[in-house]
Amino acid sequence: MDSQIRKIHQQLMDKEISCTQLVQEKLEALKQNTHNTVNALLDTMALDLAAKVDAKIANGESIGLLEGIPFGIKDVYMVQGTYTTASSDLLKNYKSAYTATAIQKLLDAGAIPLVKENCDSFGHGSSSENTIFGAVKNAINPELVGGGSSGGSAVNVAKGYTVFSIGGDTGGSIRQPAGYNGVYGLKPTYGRISRFGLMAYASSTDCVGPIATSIEDIRIVLNAMSGQDIKDQTSYASESISEERLSYSEDIKTVGYFKNFVESEAIDAEIKADFLSAIGTIKAKGIKVKALDFFESNTLVSTYYTLAMAETASNLSRLDGTNYGNRIEADDLKETYAVTRSENFSAETKRRIVGGNQVLSQGFADEIYLKGLNLRDQIMANFEEDFNEVDIIISPVTPSTPPKIGESLKDPLAMYLSDAYTVGFSLGELPTLTIPQGTATGLQITAAKNNDELVLKFANFLKDTI
Structure with a gap:
């Protein structure tokens, strides 16, 4: 699909549509949608901003590329x-006292926020069922899950309710729902976009990223949000990615894939066959394809969840109803803390807090947590070796198609294993993009650290190839 951002920008400039009319149409579609994607509409703010864009155009002033473009925000951003x-x-009932850096950059560029989007509570889930607002329904088949944890964001983009949305990806939470709903979803290199104002799940892998219907829209939004931020010491300065550079893919000579991903017993036969067919198509284009050795899926999932649960136990320890949150009074302060957290956290969030506290506790930390850190180092070293041999790594996004709503809640382990093909790239801090091609849940394109441009280049190459 061509760039929706560029198309709408031109329509606004040519006065084919007013920004107010555009925003009203999107808000009405969001109100009427039956996919449970909306936590809160930002209608007053959106219409006020739209009126300002219309006034600029009426006065003959030029507007920026993102100015007047409606977008959605996963409900974990301030x-x-x-x-x-x-x-x-x-x-x-919590109201933000400030705005996340990534969102502020979009506001500064003139983009118009429409909606806070439904997601798994605190990002804890892979289906967007773990939410007080009701399970997000898949854009293609509403009997299936929307994916998680950025399910509402992916479904809104797929249904056209937002032009793009900002999700959050810790272990696959942008890429997996993008694959489930047939859109593009990018987890950039860790640190390329500031995490300030994003509710922390696992701070060492949390990433801000866009979901959109085209590579060009992903590029535009990525450029707008990228950059160093003094409020996030893990962020760094990066060069903008030009549109012209994406059409030059001649520097991609070798593509790798992990053979144990496709040889796994967990992968659906159809996804395996489609993935191997895509590999064959790439090879037929004269690109060398190399099978790579990598860690087993169970090792990747275990390592990721060990570290992620430890970090979420630490990050959520601040939420006890004292400074913010829905406080439930009890007989004494200690009991108040216990009841507040017990009654207000979901079963999945409590499962992750308990698991995290256990792996950090005396007697377990050396055996489990430190081993997880060591494995992460090995995974990162493995990637460094791989990218000495190949330019790009391609993989399935998920080993299977989206489950029916309700199935994931019955089997948390199966939910964790659905992240088997995404978590490794999170642990490696690598830029990874889901494209809606190749298999029923798309393909995943990954490059070395800080090489986000190469990911978009190869996606642009595959757009007309597969």
């Missing part, structure tokens, strides 16, 4: 004066 609930009971 936007001053709006509810930021993380789809949880604990924060259902």
Whole structure:
């Protein structure tokens, strides 16, 4: 699909449509949608901003490329004066006191926020069922899950309710729902976009990223949000990616894939066959394809969840109803803390906090947590070796197609294993893009650290190849 951002920009400039009319149409579609994607509409803010864009155009002033473009925000980002609930009971009445850096950059560029989007509570889930607002329904088949944790964001883009949305990816939470709903979703290199104002799940792998219907829209939004931020010491300065550079793919000579991913017993036969067919198509284009050795899926999932649960136990320890949150009073302070957290956190969030506290506790930390850190180092070293041999790594996004709503809640382990093909790239801090081609849940394109441009280049090459 061609760039929606560029198309709408031209329509606004040519006065084929007013920004107010555009925003009203999107808000109405969001109100009427039956996919449970909306936590809160930002209608007053959106219409006020739209009126300002219309006034500029009426005065003959030029507008920026993102100015007047409606977008959605996963409900884990701070936007001053709006509810930021993380789809949880604990924060259902919490209003942000400030705005996340990535969102502020989009506001500064003139983009118009429409909606806070439904997601798994605190990002804890792979299906967007773990939410107080009801399970997000898949854009293609509403009987299936929307994917998680950025399910509402992916479905809104797929249905056209937003032009693009900002999700959050810790272990696959942008890429997997993008694959489930047939859109593009990017997890950039860790640190390329500031995490300030994003509710922390696992700080060492949390990434801000865009979901859109075209590579060009991903590029535009990525450029707008990227850059160093003094409020996030893990962020770094990066060069903008030009549109012209994406058409030059001659520097991609070798593509690798992990043979144990496709040889796994967990992968659906159809996804395996389609992935191997895509590999064959790439090879037929004269690109060398190399099978790579990598860690087993179970090792990747275990390592990721060991570290992620430890970090979420630490990050969520601040939420006890004292400074913010839905406080439940009890007989004494200690009991108040216990009841507040017990009643307000979901079963999945409590499972991750308990698991995290256990792996950090005396007697377990050396055996489990430190081993997880060591394995992460090995995974990163493995990637460095791989990218000495290949330019790009391609993989399935998921080993199977989206489950029916309700199935994931019955089997948390199966939910964790659905992340088997995404978590490794998160542990490696690598730029990874889901494209809606190749298999029923898309393909995943990964490059070495800080090489986000190469990911978009290869995606652009595959757009007309597969």
